[in-house]
Amino acid sequence: MEMETRCDKVGVVETTKPDSATCQSLVTRLAFTCAKRLTGVDLESSGLVNWTEAEPSSVGPFLIGVAGGSASGKTTVCNKIMQGLGDRRCVMIALDWFYKGLEDEEDASSYNFDHPDSLDFELLLLCLEKLIRGQSTEVPCYDFSTHKRLPVKRLITPGEVVIIEGILTFYPLDIRNMLHMKIFVDEDPDTCLCRRIRRDVSSRGRTIESVLSQYEKFVKPSYEEFIAPTKRYADIIVPRGAENLVAIDLVIKHIALKLSQPDLRRLYPNLVIMGDNPQIQGLHSVFRDREASREDFIFHADRLIRLIAEEGLSLLPFQQSSVYTPTGDVYHGFKYSAELASVSIMRGGDAMEAGLRAVCKNICIGKMLIAKDPLDPSSDRKVIYCKLPSELSQKHVFLLDPILGTGKTAVKAVEELLRRGCIESHIIILSLVASSEGVRSCFEHFPQLKLVTSAIDHLHVSGRVTPGLGEFADRYFGT
Ligand SMILES: Nc1ncnc2c1ncn2[C@@H]1O[C@H](COP(=O)(O)OP(=O)(O)O)[C@@H](O)[C@H]1O
Ligand SMILES: Nc1ccn([C@@H]2O[C@H](COP(=O)(O)O)[C@@H](O)[C@H]2O)c(=O)n1
Numbered sequence: 140m141e142m143e144t145r146c147d148k149v150g151v152v153e154t155t156k157p158d159s160a161t162c163q164s165l166v167t168r169l170a171f172t173c174a175k176r177l178t179g180v181d182l183e184s185s186g187l188v189n190w191t192e193a194e195p196s197s198v199g200p201f202l203i204g205v206a207g208g209s210a211s212g213k214t215t216v217c218n219k220i221m222q223g224l225g226d227r228r229c230v231m232i233a234l235d236w237f238y239k240g241l242e243d244e245e246d247a248s249s250y251n252f253d254h255p256d257s258l259d260f261e262l263l264l265l266c267l268e269k270l271i272r273g274q275s276t277e278v279p280c281y282d283f284s285t286h287k288r289l290p291v292k293r294l295i296t297p298g299e300v301v302i303i304e305g306i307l308t309f310y311p312l313d314i315r316n317m318l319h320m321k322i323f324v325d326e327d328p329d330t331c332l333c334r335r336i337r338r339d340v341s342s343r344g345r346t347i348e349s350v351l352s353q354y355e356k357f358v359k360p361s362y363e364e365f366i367a368p369t370k371r372y373a374d375i376i377v378p379r380g381a382e383n384l385v386a387i388d389l390v391i392k393h394i395a396l397k398l399s400q401p402d403l404r405r406l407y408p409n410l411v412i413m414g415d416n417p418q419i420q421g422l423h424s425v426f427r428d429r430e431a432s433r434e435d436f437i438f439h440a441d442r443l444i445r446l447i448a449e450e451g452l453s454l455l456p457f458q459q460s461s462v463y464t465p466t467g468d469v470y471h472g473f474k475y476s477a478e479l480a481s482v483s484i485m486r487g488g489d490a491m492e493a494g495l496r497a498v499c500k501n502i503c504i505g506k507m508l509i510a511k512d513p514l515d516p517s518s519d520r521k522v523i524y525c526k527l528p529s530e531l532s533q534k535h536v537f538l539l540d541p542i543l544g545t546g547k548t549a550v551k552a553v554e555e556l557l558r559r560g561c562i563e564s565h566i567i568i569l570s571l572v573a574s575s576e577g578v579r580s581c582f583e584h585f586p587q588l589k590l591v592t593s594a595i596d597h598l599h600v601s602g603r604v605t606p607g608l609g610e611f612a613d614r615y616f617g618t
């Protein structure tokens with residue numbers, strides 16, 4: 140009888156082209172040296188091998204979570220996704236490897252392996268954090284026939300895509316929040332049970348009777364209590380598991396698209412960066428120039444703010460609308476279906492108001508002043524002044540913050556908006572320039588808000604955005 144030890148079944152998919160981290164590893168260096176000794180050919184300088192030592196991805200891997208009932212087809216679906224990603228470096232982690240396992244005195248027939256407490260989520264989190272940082276990690280190996288961890292570990296090297304699959308993948312909030320895509324495999328329970336009986340008898344050392352009694356006592360009730368409720372967190376629900384080739388194809392195409400985006404948009408779907416064209420870069424070239432006159436600065440900043448505001452407007456909900464044209468024909472189009480308001484984070488946000496009003500004539504604009512205690516520069520930011528439009532819970536809100544640096548001010552402003560009834564997904568931050576650190580901070584605190592910017596800069600250790608454009612409000616108001 141073949142016993143299943145999950146470590147041997149599921150692991151790292153090695154691709155033909157190593158990623159940069161692997162390329163830089165000592166092992167590869169050793170391989171180059173050996174090859175040179177054996178063949179006399181220096182592969183590194185020969186051009187025969189064109190692995191570039193590119194910087195490791197600054198945005199980290201694309202994290203996919205796959206959940207669903209036992210034997211619904213999660214592992215099979217994941218294998219198909221990995222196959223479809225071809226030579227992308229893809230790593231699969233099974234939640235099953237993280238079972239805590241039984242102590243000698245514990246009896247498997249009275250242990251609930253479908254309860255969240257049976258899994259070591261803390262260890263899983265540590266392993267994922269390492270992979271996110273681009274480091275290798277060791278994972279446990281689990282033996283389903285003895286219900287124990289094996290005394291060996293498996294080394295998982297980082298990948299561009301990391302897939303975590305298991306019945307309770309969406310259960311812990313901290314893991315759920317890390318995922319960039321959540322897939323729930325939804326299969327008919329009878330089909331799952333039939334598959335589970337076959338699999339557990341043939342490869343997990345079980346009898347039909349033990350599978351059935353475990354199913355009745357633990358598997359089914361725990362599915363209903365802990366697993367099924369997590370279906371609502373899924374971005375995609377895949378019925379018929381691995382047979383659903385259309386769904387799998389769509390998932391593969393989405394991942395491929397995300398991997399082709401070499402920036403933060405891969406991780407944060409609600410981030411809009413508009414700077415990829417010469418028109419916008421042309422505007423930046425004027426107002427970022429320290430020699431620009433105040434008149435030029437204002438003119439070009441206002442032009443850019445209008446474009447950013449238009450982009451923000453395109454994120455609002457629309458509804459169908461028809462009008463009669465002067466020819467008496469009907470034109471079927473759209474109109475906004477949301478009420479809009481705006482809030483400026485003083486003082487920089489004030490300087491965005493003229494540009495915003497040029498595209499949203501009568502928009503109601505509130506104000507917020509957020510600052511640290513001047514006597515204690517290490518203190519947290521506080522809301523010093525706040526005057527907001529009424530009925531925020533009914534409105535979509537543009538939050539104006541021209542330069543998003545650390546993101547702390549914007550985060551505080553969003554906290555205040557939420558406290559005043561605003562809905563997270565209805566907040567759209569408009570920024571001329573945002574630092575990658577500020578973007579991460581905003582989305583880590585509030586994954587559902589939207590952020591439109593025309594460029595991504597970096598945060599200097601001094602806390603200033605670089606290359607930046609100086610003090611926006613001072614340059615705009617001439618102060
Ligand atoms: N579409 C399918 N048709 C037939 N058998 C399947 C299908 N999907 C999965 N299986 C089989 O069912 C069993 C459970 O599938 P698996 O992918 O391991 O489920 P899970 O990871 O959700 O527990 C395995 O033996 C697998 O080969
Ligand atoms: N010692 C164990 C550990 C887990 N199980 C069952 O495995 C199921 C999860 O694995 P899938 O591949 O089916 O998702 C889960 O339902 C546990 O009941 C076990 O039987 N013995």
Ligand SMILES: [Mg+2]
Pocket residue numbers: 213214
């Ligand atoms: Mg599985």
